[in-house]
Amino acid sequence: MLWTTSFDIPEGDNKITHRSSILSIGSCFSTMIGEKLAERKFPVLNNPFGTIFNPLSIANLLEDSALEMPVNTDLMLVRDGLYLHYGMHSDVVAYSQDSLERLIQKKQQQVKNSLEHASLLLVTFGTAWVYEYGEKGQIVANCHKQPADLFEKRLLHPDEIQKSFSSFLNILREINPNIRVILTVSPVRHTRDGIPENQLSKSVLRLAAHDLTETYDFVSYFPSYEIMMDELRDYRFYKEDLVHPNAQAEDYIWQRFKTAWIDSKSFQLIEEFEGIKRDLAHRPFNPDSPAHMKFLDNLQKKLEKYNRDFDFSKEIDQLRKQTQYRGK
The missing domain is CATH 1.10.287 (Helix Hairpins)
Structure with missing residues (x-):
């Protein structure tokens, strides 16, 4: 008797080794995979702008970094005496506007260097629901707990995502012809948008990711969302909030990622480093x-x-x- 619906995941070419350089960016799933890679001593730059949920904000951050664009100070704000930026997570914070601008420039330079030399870029789309700020309707990555009447909420269209990411991917191919890109849709459920609305959002993200993999031969898809929805279709694989995958689910998805995208020659080192972590604990x-x-x-x-x-x-x-x- 079968207790789960399993499916094959195509193995990637040019698999990750301990000599690879990796940039992970996007939702908290990117952070999780980045942490597991870093714990096993893979060189990884992990979500340098903090958790970013929507694909347009991700694409803008990557493209601005690659092109060394000036920081958009119009999107800076002050909250509780701290300076933040609507284009990134509250992890990026400073005590003055100048300090925040310098911090963002430093992070942009790190990302630029990583994009130019990385073997792999891992991008996780979290939601297609976005918030537009101000009269210009600029899409923000984070509302930073500001009044709701400052924003307009709407759903992205797959074509918007395709256009925005195509612009970045064309630049990326110029500065790093050998890089591979993995797209994935976050398995985290955005239930605050509503259950039907979350499913609609994930569908938009999946369609956009599919279009990008069809357009660019160096872009692949890893089905983290599908693993959670089908192979792990049970609430026992969620944390108490019933939204985030629990440690058991994360470990399962990590093993599937490892099999598909990490060179088997690195498995022995991974086991050694996992053993060291257990010994330290x-x-x-x-x-x-x-x-x-x-x-x-x-x-x-x-x-x-x-x-x-x-x-x-x-x-x-x-x-x-x-x-x-x-x-x-």
């Missing part, structure tokens, strides 16, 4: 026992070994703190 019954002392010594040697080729400075510092705490 280990809590012994007796931290002063000879067995645990030996365990820590072996872990330190393992970290020092891999630190020659990968950045394990945080893990080494974490182990050092554990050792110092034990000695008190």
